[in-house]
Amino acid sequence: MMAEFRDRCYACFPCLSDPGRRSAICLKVALVSIHAVYLAVLFLVDPHRLLHTATNHPWSFALYLLLFVATLIQYFITSNTSPGYVLDAMRAISDGDSLLRSDSKQPATTKYVSVDGNPLGTTLLGDHTTSWTKLVMDMYPPGSSMRQWTCTSCNVLQPPRAKHCHDCDKCVLQFDHHCVWLGTCIGQANHCRFWWYICAETTLCLWTAILYIVYLKANFSRSWSVDAVMIVLLLTSSISLVFLVLLLIFHSYLVLTNQTTYELVRRRRIPYMRGIPERVYPFSKGICRNLYNFCWSRSSIYNLEPLPSAEELDAKSRPLSFSDVLCCSC
Helix, strand or coil: CHHHHHHHHHHHCHHHHCHHHHHHHHHHHHHHHHHHHHHHHHHHHCHHHHHHHHHHCHHHHHHHHHHHHHHHHHHHHHHCCCCCEHHHHHHHHHHHHHHHHHCCCCCCCCCCEEECCEECCCCCCCCHHHHHHHHHHCCCCCCCCCHHHECCCCCCECCCCCEEECCCCEEECCCCEEECCCCEEECCCCHHHHHHHHHHHHHHHHHHHHHHHHHHHHHCCCCHHHHHHHHHHHHHHHHHHHHHHHHHHHHHHHHHHCCCHHHHHCCCCCHHHCCCCCCCCCCCCCHHHHHHHHHCCCCCCEEECCCCCHHHHHHHCCCCCHHHHHCCCC
Protein backbone atom coordinates (compact mmCIF):
# COMPACT_ATOMS: atom_id res chain seq x y z
CA MET A 1 0.00 0.00 0.00
CA MET A 2 2.73 2.43 0.99
CA ALA A 3 4.84 1.43 -2.01
CA GLU A 4 1.90 2.09 -4.36
CA PHE A 5 1.28 5.50 -2.77
CA ARG A 6 4.97 6.34 -3.08
CA ASP A 7 5.02 5.34 -6.75
CA ARG A 8 2.01 7.58 -7.40
CA CYS A 9 3.75 10.49 -5.69
CA TYR A 10 6.89 9.94 -7.77
CA ALA A 11 4.75 9.79 -10.94
CA CYS A 12 3.05 13.10 -10.09
CA PHE A 13 6.22 14.75 -8.82
CA PRO A 14 9.28 13.25 -10.61
CA CYS A 15 11.65 15.51 -8.65
CA LEU A 16 10.83 13.55 -5.47
CA SER A 17 12.34 10.38 -6.93
CA ASP A 18 15.83 11.88 -6.68
CA PRO A 19 17.06 11.66 -3.06
CA GLY A 20 19.21 14.77 -3.42
CA ARG A 21 16.43 16.93 -4.82
CA ARG A 22 13.98 15.45 -2.32
CA SER A 23 16.14 16.45 0.65
CA ALA A 24 16.68 19.93 -0.85
CA ILE A 25 12.92 20.42 -1.24
CA CYS A 26 12.32 19.25 2.33
CA LEU A 27 14.89 21.73 3.65
CA LYS A 28 13.26 24.57 1.70
CA VAL A 29 9.84 23.64 3.05
CA ALA A 30 11.29 23.50 6.57
CA LEU A 31 12.91 26.93 6.26
CA VAL A 32 9.72 28.54 4.92
CA SER A 33 7.73 26.83 7.70
CA ILE A 34 10.06 28.24 10.37
CA HIS A 35 9.55 31.74 8.99
CA ALA A 36 5.79 31.20 8.90
CA VAL A 37 5.72 29.98 12.52
CA TYR A 38 7.56 33.07 13.80
CA LEU A 39 5.20 35.36 11.91
CA ALA A 40 2.06 33.42 12.89
CA VAL A 41 2.94 33.54 16.59
CA LEU A 42 3.20 37.34 16.42
CA PHE A 43 -0.29 37.52 14.91
CA LEU A 44 -1.91 34.97 17.24
CA VAL A 45 -0.57 35.76 20.72
CA ASP A 46 -1.66 39.40 20.83
CA PRO A 47 -3.73 40.43 17.78
CA HIS A 48 -5.11 43.56 19.47
CA ARG A 49 -1.64 44.95 20.19
CA LEU A 50 -0.53 44.08 16.65
CA LEU A 51 -3.59 45.86 15.23
CA HIS A 52 -2.80 48.87 17.41
CA THR A 53 0.78 48.92 16.11
CA ALA A 54 -0.38 48.63 12.51
CA THR A 55 -2.81 51.54 13.05
CA ASN A 56 -0.40 53.90 14.83
CA HIS A 57 2.79 52.89 12.95
CA PRO A 58 1.64 51.69 9.52
CA TRP A 59 5.00 52.27 7.82
CA SER A 60 6.86 50.19 10.41
CA PHE A 61 4.35 47.36 10.12
CA ALA A 62 4.41 47.48 6.31
CA LEU A 63 8.23 47.53 6.21
CA TYR A 64 8.40 44.44 8.40
CA LEU A 65 6.00 42.50 6.18
CA LEU A 66 7.85 43.73 3.09
CA LEU A 67 11.16 42.57 4.58
CA PHE A 68 9.62 39.20 5.42
CA VAL A 69 8.39 38.66 1.85
CA ALA A 70 11.59 40.06 0.28
CA THR A 71 13.75 37.69 2.36
CA LEU A 72 11.84 34.63 1.17
CA ILE A 73 11.92 35.86 -2.43
CA GLN A 74 15.67 36.43 -2.19
CA TYR A 75 16.06 32.94 -0.73
CA PHE A 76 14.31 31.28 -3.68
CA ILE A 77 16.10 33.47 -6.23
CA THR A 78 19.47 32.55 -4.74
CA SER A 79 18.67 28.85 -4.48
CA ASN A 80 17.56 28.73 -8.14
CA THR A 81 20.47 30.76 -9.54
CA SER A 82 23.32 28.90 -11.18
CA PRO A 83 26.61 29.35 -9.29
CA GLY A 84 28.49 29.51 -12.59
CA TYR A 85 29.52 26.13 -13.93
CA VAL A 86 32.67 25.49 -15.93
CA LEU A 87 30.65 23.76 -18.65
CA ASP A 88 28.50 26.88 -19.04
CA ALA A 89 31.62 28.98 -19.55
CA MET A 90 32.82 26.53 -22.19
CA ARG A 91 29.45 26.80 -23.97
CA ALA A 92 29.71 30.59 -23.83
CA ILE A 93 33.04 30.38 -25.64
CA SER A 94 31.47 28.00 -28.15
CA ASP A 95 28.64 30.48 -28.80
CA GLY A 96 31.17 33.27 -29.24
CA ASP A 97 33.09 31.18 -31.76
CA SER A 98 29.85 30.45 -33.65
CA LEU A 99 29.08 34.16 -33.91
CA LEU A 100 32.55 34.86 -35.21
CA ARG A 101 32.29 32.10 -37.82
CA SER A 102 28.83 33.20 -39.00
CA ASP A 103 29.90 36.80 -39.64
CA SER A 104 33.65 37.36 -39.59
CA LYS A 105 33.33 40.85 -41.05
CA GLN A 106 31.43 42.30 -38.08
CA PRO A 107 32.64 42.07 -34.47
CA ALA A 108 30.48 40.13 -32.09
CA THR A 109 28.40 42.43 -29.89
CA THR A 110 27.88 39.97 -27.07
CA LYS A 111 30.64 39.51 -24.51
CA TYR A 112 30.76 36.10 -22.96
CA VAL A 113 34.00 35.47 -21.16
CA SER A 114 36.50 37.92 -19.77
CA VAL A 115 39.86 37.76 -18.06
CA ASP A 116 40.55 40.76 -15.81
CA GLY A 117 37.74 42.62 -17.57
CA ASN A 118 39.07 42.18 -21.12
CA PRO A 119 36.49 40.57 -23.45
CA LEU A 120 37.68 37.46 -25.20
CA GLY A 121 34.70 36.97 -27.50
CA THR A 122 36.59 38.53 -30.41
CA THR A 123 39.81 36.59 -29.93
CA LEU A 124 38.66 33.01 -29.40
CA LEU A 125 39.00 31.34 -32.80
CA GLY A 126 38.98 27.75 -33.91
CA ASP A 127 37.45 24.80 -32.12
CA HIS A 128 35.92 25.84 -28.79
CA THR A 129 37.61 23.01 -26.88
CA THR A 130 40.99 24.11 -28.18
CA SER A 131 40.09 27.72 -27.37
CA TRP A 132 39.13 26.76 -23.83
CA THR A 133 42.33 24.77 -23.35
CA LYS A 134 44.48 27.65 -24.57
CA LEU A 135 42.53 30.16 -22.49
CA VAL A 136 42.83 28.17 -19.26
CA MET A 137 46.45 27.11 -19.70
CA ASP A 138 47.46 30.75 -20.29
CA MET A 139 46.18 31.48 -16.76
CA TYR A 140 48.65 29.06 -15.19
CA PRO A 141 52.45 29.41 -15.01
CA PRO A 142 54.35 28.27 -18.12
CA GLY A 143 55.17 24.58 -18.10
CA SER A 144 52.06 23.54 -16.17
CA SER A 145 50.59 20.16 -17.04
CA MET A 146 47.01 19.90 -18.30
CA ARG A 147 46.55 16.71 -16.31
CA GLN A 148 47.24 18.59 -13.06
CA TRP A 149 44.28 20.97 -13.65
CA THR A 150 41.84 18.54 -15.28
CA CYS A 151 38.89 17.42 -13.16
CA THR A 152 38.86 13.64 -12.79
CA SER A 153 35.05 13.59 -12.44
CA CYS A 154 33.94 16.01 -15.18
CA ASN A 155 37.02 15.52 -17.37
CA VAL A 156 37.14 19.28 -18.05
CA LEU A 157 40.05 21.66 -17.68
CA GLN A 158 39.49 23.81 -14.60
CA PRO A 159 40.48 27.49 -14.58
CA PRO A 160 42.04 28.89 -11.39
CA ARG A 161 39.67 29.08 -8.39
CA ALA A 162 37.31 26.45 -9.86
CA LYS A 163 36.51 23.26 -7.96
CA HIS A 164 34.39 20.16 -8.45
CA CYS A 165 31.40 19.98 -6.09
CA HIS A 166 30.61 16.39 -5.18
CA ASP A 167 27.06 17.32 -4.10
CA CYS A 168 26.17 18.96 -7.43
CA ASP A 169 28.57 16.72 -9.40
CA LYS A 170 29.75 19.73 -11.43
CA CYS A 171 32.77 22.00 -11.53
CA VAL A 172 31.97 25.48 -10.18
CA LEU A 173 33.76 28.69 -11.09
CA GLN A 174 35.21 30.49 -8.06
CA PHE A 175 33.78 27.81 -5.77
CA ASP A 176 32.96 29.08 -2.26
CA HIS A 177 30.98 26.27 -0.62
CA HIS A 178 27.93 24.07 -1.04
CA CYS A 179 25.02 25.49 0.96
CA VAL A 180 22.76 22.76 2.33
CA TRP A 181 19.91 25.15 3.17
CA LEU A 182 19.88 26.59 -0.34
CA GLY A 183 20.44 23.22 -1.98
CA THR A 184 23.04 24.63 -4.37
CA CYS A 185 26.65 25.70 -4.58
CA ILE A 186 27.80 29.24 -3.92
CA GLY A 187 30.11 30.37 -6.68
CA GLN A 188 30.98 33.25 -8.93
CA ALA A 189 27.50 33.79 -10.39
CA ASN A 190 25.41 33.73 -7.17
CA HIS A 191 27.79 34.79 -4.38
CA CYS A 192 26.47 38.36 -4.52
CA ARG A 193 22.88 37.17 -4.25
CA PHE A 194 23.90 34.91 -1.35
CA TRP A 195 25.42 37.90 0.50
CA TRP A 196 22.24 39.94 0.05
CA TYR A 197 20.16 37.00 1.28
CA ILE A 198 22.27 36.73 4.44
CA CYS A 199 21.93 40.48 4.97
CA ALA A 200 18.14 40.35 4.59
CA GLU A 201 17.85 37.26 6.81
CA THR A 202 19.98 38.90 9.53
CA THR A 203 17.86 42.05 9.50
CA LEU A 204 14.62 40.04 9.62
CA CYS A 205 15.89 37.89 12.48
CA LEU A 206 16.95 40.97 14.49
CA TRP A 207 13.64 42.74 13.91
CA THR A 208 11.65 39.64 14.86
CA ALA A 209 13.66 39.21 18.07
CA ILE A 210 12.95 42.84 19.00
CA LEU A 211 9.21 42.32 18.46
CA TYR A 212 9.28 39.24 20.68
CA ILE A 213 11.15 41.11 23.42
CA VAL A 214 8.63 43.99 23.28
CA TYR A 215 5.76 41.54 23.64
CA LEU A 216 7.34 39.72 26.60
CA LYS A 217 8.05 42.98 28.42
CA ALA A 218 4.43 44.11 28.01
CA ASN A 219 2.67 40.79 28.65
CA PHE A 220 5.02 38.73 30.85
CA SER A 221 3.33 36.39 33.40
CA ARG A 222 -0.16 36.77 31.88
CA SER A 223 -0.08 33.28 30.42
CA TRP A 224 2.86 31.06 31.30
CA SER A 225 2.27 28.68 28.37
CA VAL A 226 2.37 31.51 25.82
CA ASP A 227 5.39 33.03 27.54
CA ALA A 228 7.20 29.68 27.44
CA VAL A 229 6.60 29.36 23.69
CA MET A 230 7.71 32.95 23.12
CA ILE A 231 10.88 32.49 25.19
CA VAL A 232 11.83 29.29 23.34
CA LEU A 233 11.32 31.01 19.98
CA LEU A 234 13.25 34.05 21.19
CA LEU A 235 16.20 31.92 22.32
CA THR A 236 16.21 30.08 19.00
CA SER A 237 16.05 33.37 17.14
CA SER A 238 18.91 34.78 19.22
CA ILE A 239 21.15 31.80 18.45
CA SER A 240 20.30 32.10 14.76
CA LEU A 241 21.02 35.83 14.90
CA VAL A 242 24.50 35.28 16.32
CA PHE A 243 25.25 32.74 13.60
CA LEU A 244 23.90 35.02 10.86
CA VAL A 245 25.86 38.06 12.07
CA LEU A 246 29.10 36.06 12.15
CA LEU A 247 28.34 34.62 8.71
CA LEU A 248 27.62 38.09 7.31
CA ILE A 249 30.86 39.49 8.75
CA PHE A 250 32.83 36.53 7.44
CA HIS A 251 31.51 36.80 3.89
CA SER A 252 31.94 40.58 3.93
CA TYR A 253 35.60 39.99 4.75
CA LEU A 254 35.84 37.52 1.87
CA VAL A 255 34.29 40.05 -0.51
CA LEU A 256 36.64 42.87 0.53
CA THR A 257 39.71 40.66 0.05
CA ASN A 258 38.42 38.73 -3.01
CA GLN A 259 38.67 35.33 -1.37
CA THR A 260 36.40 32.31 -1.10
CA THR A 261 35.63 30.07 1.84
CA TYR A 262 37.32 27.16 0.12
CA GLU A 263 40.51 29.16 -0.52
CA LEU A 264 40.62 30.40 3.06
CA VAL A 265 39.94 27.06 4.76
CA ARG A 266 41.87 24.77 2.38
CA ARG A 267 44.67 27.19 1.51
CA ARG A 268 47.45 24.68 2.15
CA ARG A 269 45.73 22.00 0.02
CA ILE A 270 45.34 24.14 -3.10
CA PRO A 271 48.51 23.70 -5.20
CA TYR A 272 48.75 27.29 -6.48
CA MET A 273 48.11 28.74 -2.97
CA ARG A 274 50.69 26.78 -0.98
CA GLY A 275 53.68 29.05 -1.57
CA ILE A 276 51.77 32.28 -0.92
CA PRO A 277 52.13 33.85 2.56
CA GLU A 278 49.07 33.71 4.81
CA ARG A 279 48.41 37.47 4.88
CA VAL A 280 48.74 37.93 1.13
CA TYR A 281 45.52 37.91 -0.89
CA PRO A 282 46.64 36.85 -4.39
CA PHE A 283 43.43 37.76 -6.24
CA SER A 284 42.69 41.04 -4.44
CA LYS A 285 42.65 44.15 -6.62
CA GLY A 286 41.93 46.62 -3.83
CA ILE A 287 38.80 47.07 -1.76
CA CYS A 288 36.99 49.34 -4.22
CA ARG A 289 37.72 47.17 -7.25
CA ASN A 290 36.84 44.00 -5.33
CA LEU A 291 33.47 45.49 -4.37
CA TYR A 292 32.79 46.63 -7.92
CA ASN A 293 33.65 43.22 -9.40
CA PHE A 294 31.56 41.46 -6.77
CA CYS A 295 28.44 43.60 -7.16
CA TRP A 296 28.29 44.71 -10.79
CA SER A 297 30.70 42.96 -13.13
CA ARG A 298 29.43 39.37 -12.74
CA SER A 299 25.91 39.61 -14.06
CA SER A 300 26.54 39.02 -17.78
CA ILE A 301 30.02 37.53 -18.21
CA TYR A 302 32.24 34.88 -16.68
CA ASN A 303 35.13 36.71 -15.07
CA LEU A 304 38.04 34.26 -15.16
CA GLU A 305 41.03 35.37 -13.11
CA PRO A 306 44.56 34.17 -14.00
CA LEU A 307 47.10 33.35 -11.34
CA PRO A 308 49.11 36.42 -10.30
CA SER A 309 52.71 36.63 -11.43
CA ALA A 310 55.67 36.60 -9.06
CA GLU A 311 56.02 40.38 -9.41
CA GLU A 312 52.37 40.92 -8.48
CA LEU A 313 52.67 38.65 -5.44
CA ASP A 314 55.80 40.51 -4.36
CA ALA A 315 53.94 43.82 -4.64
CA LYS A 316 50.98 42.48 -2.64
CA SER A 317 53.28 41.22 0.14
CA ARG A 318 54.79 44.66 0.78
CA PRO A 319 53.54 46.69 3.78
CA LEU A 320 50.72 49.10 2.94
CA SER A 321 51.45 52.81 2.79
CA PHE A 322 49.09 55.61 3.80
CA SER A 323 48.35 56.39 0.15
CA ASP A 324 47.40 52.74 -0.46
CA VAL A 325 44.79 52.96 2.29
CA LEU A 326 43.41 56.25 0.93
CA CYS A 327 43.17 54.78 -2.58
CA CYS A 328 41.50 51.57 -1.30
CA SER A 329 44.30 49.52 -2.86
CA CYS A 330 44.87 47.34 0.20
